[in-house]
Amino acid sequence: MVPFSFSGHKFFALPQAALFWPARRALLVADLHFEKASWFARLGQMLPPYDSMATLADLEALVAATDARELWCLGDSFHDSDGIDRMPADACARLEALTEKLDWTWITGNHDAAFAGRCGGRVIDEAEVDGLVLRHEADTAETRPELSGHFHPKLRLTVRGKRVSRRCFVATERKLILPAFGALTGGLDAGHPEIVRAVGPDAEALVPVSDRMLRFPLAA
Amino acid sequence: MTALPPDIGRWFDGRGWAPRRHQLEMLEAARAGRHALLVAPTGAGKTLAGFLPTLADLVGDPPGGLHTLYISPLKALANDVRRNLLTPIEEMGLPIRVEARHGDTPHDRKVRQRQRPPHMLLTTPESLGLLISYPDSFELFSTLRTIVIDEVHAFALQKRGDLLNLAMARLQAIRPDLRRVALSATVADPEGYAKWLAPDADAASVEIVRGDPGAKAEIEILLPEGRVPWSGHSGRYAAPQVMEAIAKHRTTLVFCNTRSLAELIFQDLWKVNEDALPIGIHHGSLSVEARRKVESAMARGELRALVATASLDLGVDWGDVDCVVQMGAPKGSSRLLQRIGRSNHRLDEPSKAILVPGNRFEYLEARAALDAVEEGELDPDDFRDGSLDVLAQHLMACACAAPFEEGAMLAEVRSSAPYERLTGEAFTRELEYIESGGYALRAYDKFKRLTPELDEDGQTHWRVSHPKFVKQHRLNAGIIVDAPVLDVRFKNGRKLGTVEELFAASLSPGDTFFFSGMSLEVITIKDTDLLVRASSKEARIPTYMGARMPLSTNLADRVRGFLFDRTEWAAFPEDVEEWLSVQGQRSVLPRPGELLVETFPHQDRHFMVTYSFEGWNAHQSLGMLVTRRMESAGLKPIGFVANDYSFATYSLERVRDPAPLFSPDILTDEFVDWVQGSHLLKRAFREVAVIGGLVERQHPGKRKTGKQVTFSTDLIYDVLRRYEPDHLLMQAAWADARTKLTDVGRLANLLNRAADTMVHVDLDRVSPLAVPVLTLIGREHVAQGIVDDELLIEAESLAAIAMAAD
Incomplete structure (x- = not known):
C-alpha cells in the first residue's frame, strides 16, 4: 500500500489496481467486467470461465487485508447488462456475501447501464462523497474533484529492450482515473489522447510498487 | 530402366x-x-x-x-x-x-x-x-x-x-x-x-x-589481413573485402543471421561501394512489393549482390548466383550447405562460398562448419510429437467439412506420423476443448461449437453447432502467428514494410533507424503506422525480436574438440593460435567432456564464466536461473550475458564454489517457477491460443490490433494459470516453451553432467577465453524474466533525470 493524497484526502494506492480511503475505511474499484469470458464464449471464443471467480477472489482478499467497511464500484461492474444472468451460482453467492457484509455501492457504467443490482448493494448513477465526485466516466465539465474509471489506463514502456506493461492510475490535480480491476480487462495506453483529453493537461501516470509511488508525466 | x-x-x-x-x-x-x-x-x-x-x-x-x-x-x-x-x-x-x-x-x-x-x-x-x-x-x-x-x-x-x-x-x-x-x-x-x-x-x-552428390563446395574463411577480432558477431569489419568479392563475381548472395544485421551490412557495403554496383536487400520485414521488386531485378540478372536473411533460404531459383557469403557464424552445417546450394545450380560445378566469422569463437565455429561439410556431417533432425493446438485447428476444419465419427477420426489422426502416439484420452480432451473450451468447470454447455450425437450403434458423431462457427474457423485458421507489428510508412502513405511493435515502442520522434536500405527518421506513431521520412543522418539499427538460431550440437562438439586438440591449431591464424595458447597458460583448456567454469575479479566485480557450449537459448535460460540462485545465496549478482559458447555472471560477492549453483534440481525447483513468471510462457500461450482457435486472429481492417491480441491472451493466461494450470492449451504452451524458447533438453544434459565434469579455475584476472562474452556487457538487451518493478523504477528515475528542472 502506497500512501498518496488527492484533493486534500489521504488514500492508499494498491498495486492490485484499487484505492483504499482510510478515513472512511472504503475500497474503490473500477471496471470489474464480471462475466466477460462468458460474453465471448457466446460468440465462439471459449475464454476460461473463471474471470468472475478470479475478480471476486481478489476483492475478498483486499477486503480482508484492508478491513474495509465500504466498497464503491465505479461502473462497468458487469461486462454487459445480461452478465448477471450468466454468473455461476457459487459466484453469485460469494458476491452476495460481500455485498451483505459491506456498505456496497454500484455506480453504473456504459457496459452495465441496465444493471439491476440483483446481488445486493445499491445502484446509483453517480455520487458525491465528502466533496469528491465518484462516477464512471470523467466529465470534462466537472469542476469538483472527481474519481472515475472507464478508460482502463495502462502504462506501457520499453526499458532496455524489454516491454513492461502495468495497470496504472492517471491523475491531475482534480481528476483521478482508476485502473480496471477485473481479471480479464484489457487496457488503454495511459498517454492515449482520449485519456489526456478526459483529464486535461499535466497528467501523470501513477504506478504503486512495493513501497513507493512511481510517477510518469504524460505528454499532453 | x-x-x-x-x-x-x-x-x-x-x-x-x-x-x-x-x-x-x-x-x-x-x-x-x-x-x-x-x-x-x-x-x-x-x-x-x-x-x-x-x-x-x-x-x-x-x-x-x-x-x-x-x-x-x-x-x-x-x-x-x-x-x-x-x-x-x-x-x-x-x-x-x-x-x-x-x-x-x-x-x-x-x-x-x-x-x-x-x-x-x-x-x-x-x-x-x-x-x-x-x-x-x-x-x-x-x-x-x-x-x-x-x-x-x-x-x-x-x-x-x-x-x-x-x-x-x-x-x-x-x-x-x-x-x-x-x-x-x-x-x-x-x-x-x-x-x-x-x-x-x-x-x-x-x-x-x-540424388547424386554435387561437386564439393569450395568454402573459404575470409580473414582480412589474417586477423580475427575479439568481439562482435557480424563480420562487419570485413565489408571492403566482401565488396571485393562482389566485384569479382557475377552475382553474390550475402547471407546474414538476422534482419537487423542485414540492414547494417547493406549500409556498410554501400559505404565502400565505390563503383556503385547494383546491390539490393531482402528480408521478411520488407513489404511484399519491395521484395517482389528485388526478386524480379534478381531474376533479370540486374543485381550484382543481394544482402539477405533466412527469407531466401528456400528454393526460389535465380540461376546466376556464383558466390555465397555468410556473414557471422553459420550456426549449423545443414543450413550452411543449403545456403551454399543457392549458388551455382549446376551440379557439376562446385559452389563457391565465403565465411566471415565475427570473432574468435566464430572463427572456430566456421572451421567446424567447414570440416562438417567436408565430412558430410549434417545437423541432427529433431522429430517431435505433433502440437495439440494444431490438432485442434485440424479437427475443427474436418468438422466444418462434414460431421465425423469419433473413433474413425481418432484412427485417422493416429495414422499421421506426428500424432501416432496420441492417446484416446488426449483425443477426447481435444474434442472437449473445441466443443466448449474444455474447462473442468463446464460453464459453456449453452454455447457449444460442436455438438456430439449418438447414432443407433452407440457411436458418437460430432458436427458444428452453427454455421457462424464455420465462418469463424475459416477466418482464423493458419499456423503463422506474427508478432504484433507496425507498418512503416512515408507520410504519403507508401508502405515500406513492418517493424515489430516492441522495436517501434523504443523509438521517439526524431530517432533514426536503418530500414529497407535507407536511413529513416521517425515522425510519429499513429495507430498502427510508424510514420517516417528519409534522412541523411546516421541511423540506429532496427532490433527485431526474431528468434535466434542456436549453435547446433554437432558444431559445438567440434569447437570443443578444437580447444583441446593442439594439432589443429597450426592451421589457425596466428592471433587465434596465440589466444588459445595463452588461455592454456593462464587458465585451462577444457577437454571435450569437461565443463570449465572460471571465476575472477575484474573492475570491482566478481565474474563467473561458464563454457557450456549449449547455444544461446539454453544459456539465456541458465543465466537467469543461476543469477537467481546467486541472489538467494547472497552473492549479490548484478547481471549476466550469454553467447552461443558461454555465459558470464557478474556480482558484488565472489563465487567460491560454483557447483551448488549448477545442481540438476534447478530444473525442478526454479525452472518451472521462472518460466511461469516470465514472459516466455505468455508468448508461447499467445501463439497456441490463436492456432488452437481460442481467440480470434487479427484481421486487416477489423477491430483488433496485434497489441490487443497480445494483451488479452496474457490476461487469459493469468486466469488459466490460476484456475486450470493443466488445461490443454497450457500443455501446448509448455511444450513450445520447453523446446523452442528455452532449449530445456540441452539445459538438462548440461546440468546432469555438471557435477561430474565441472572444472573450476579461480583466476586473478580475466582469461583470454572470457573476452568474447565479456565484451557483450552493456550492449546486450536485458534478459527475459527480470522483475518488471525494477525496470519501472529504472525508467522512472531516467524520466526524472530527463525531466528535471535546472
Missing part, C-alpha cells in the same frame, strides 16, 4: 538433355505405386523429378479432375514452380491445367478451382488446411492421385508440418490409394523423413531415392 513416355522423351532430346538417374527412379517408384522421398542437393532437378510421374500420367488424354497437389512452404515458390512447370508443359504440348492457390489468390478464382479443378494445384500447407474445411473437398479430392511436398526439410518438423501431415491423413481417408511424394535437401536422417511422410508412419512403404 524405366522408359520415358515418348512425348516427354522427345522434349528431353529436343533440349539435348537426358533424364537423370534419380528422375527415372522417381518415375519407377510411381509406377510401382510406392510413396517416394527424394533426397538430393539443390540444383539436381528435384522439382521436375517430383512432377515427372504426374506428367507421364497425364500425357495423351488426361481425365478431368484434380490429379496432383503440390505443396510448397512459400507462396513465392508455388508461383515460381508454376512458371517453371508451364514451360515444359507447353513445350511438350500437354493439355494440362496448372494453377496456384494461396492467401493472395482472388476469391472468385478459389471458388472456381473448387468447382472446376485444374489437373495440378500448387498450394501451401495453410491453404490446403482451408480446402479440407469445405464440404465439397470430398469431391474435389476424390480424383487425387499424388501429393508432392517440396522442400520438406524446411517445415516438416514445425507446426506447419504437423498441419500438413494431418491434412495428408485426411486426403488419404478420402482417397486411399493416394501416393505421397516429398522432395528434400540433403538431410541427416532420411529414414526419419520417410517415417514422417508415410501413412501410419510406416517408413517401409516409402522408396527413398537419393
